[in-house]
Amino acid sequence: MASSNSDNTSNGAPDAQTPQASALPEILPNPEGGAAGISIAKVAGRTLINLRCEDNIKAKLEALFGTPLPAEPNKVASMGTRRAIWLGPDETLLMIEEEQEAEFMLNLKALLGTAHYAATPVSDAIKIFRLGGTRRLDVLAKGCALDLHPASFKQGDCAQSMLAHAAITLAADTPDSLLLFCRTSYSDYVTSWLKDAAVEYGYILLDNA
């Protein structure tokens, strides 16, 4: 945990963003005992590509991406570690392994040629977190108006919304974890907020998921 001092001010540095940010440790045990209520893990080694194109071009990408890109609003298509997240009727966020980025972009260019599309790598702009733990939905409910109960936010669903005034994208990725995407510039704020909101349940920050 000590390695992530640059991202989370746990050392009481004067540039801490909120009083809580410096006061809250990197791990807070569950006050009621047992596992921490929420785990907040940075997802590393992934490239994010923002893809803007119409449906007819989207359809051509199935073979390259490995699975059809989501056509329905607020759905995620999965293929191994790859994810294609619906962001808008002509906008998809592709998450692929970092080492595959160069090859993928080349293949994309070869496949689509002069077609009308835009594929923009946005890995530096967006941070990815994986939220686990049994109380993750209770923590998110404190700052997000979405109904995230598994009955309405099912596995394979995603949504863009606000978490404590920060723009976020959530994806119900596995039965026991969510993916959270937020702006890199907001990622310290979002983790601080999550820690503060999770004090009553206990939390743990992890370096990689």
Place this chain on the structure above:
Amino acid sequence: MLEIKCPYCGLRDEEEFGCGGEAHIARPLADNPISDKDFADYLFYRDNPKGLFLERWRHSAGCRRWFNVARDTVSHQILEVYPMGAKPSTKAGRAAYEASWRRQSPAEAAARNIPQKTRKTSTSKR
């Protein structure tokens, strides 16, 4: 807090949306014959009715798409949500659309490139 039905994302909190003000304001073509007064009416005047109002909204924190909303400014009831470029489909929405002074405005005629002579001059009391 309003709950607004985004055409793509479904019901979401008002917090996620931005209001773009009055809908159905047609921009005159660059080459137009209208007077400065009529152009100023187009550019600066916005309706503020008590009752049904046709507005543009954007799901800014969600899919970031624009759409139109017919909303009652007294009860906040949302009568219908319809796509950009479309006209209201409900009877009351249609009536609000037709009743707007803009339908008879020279600016709107100039936006559709209809020669001024074939239309009445502005009946607006503004």
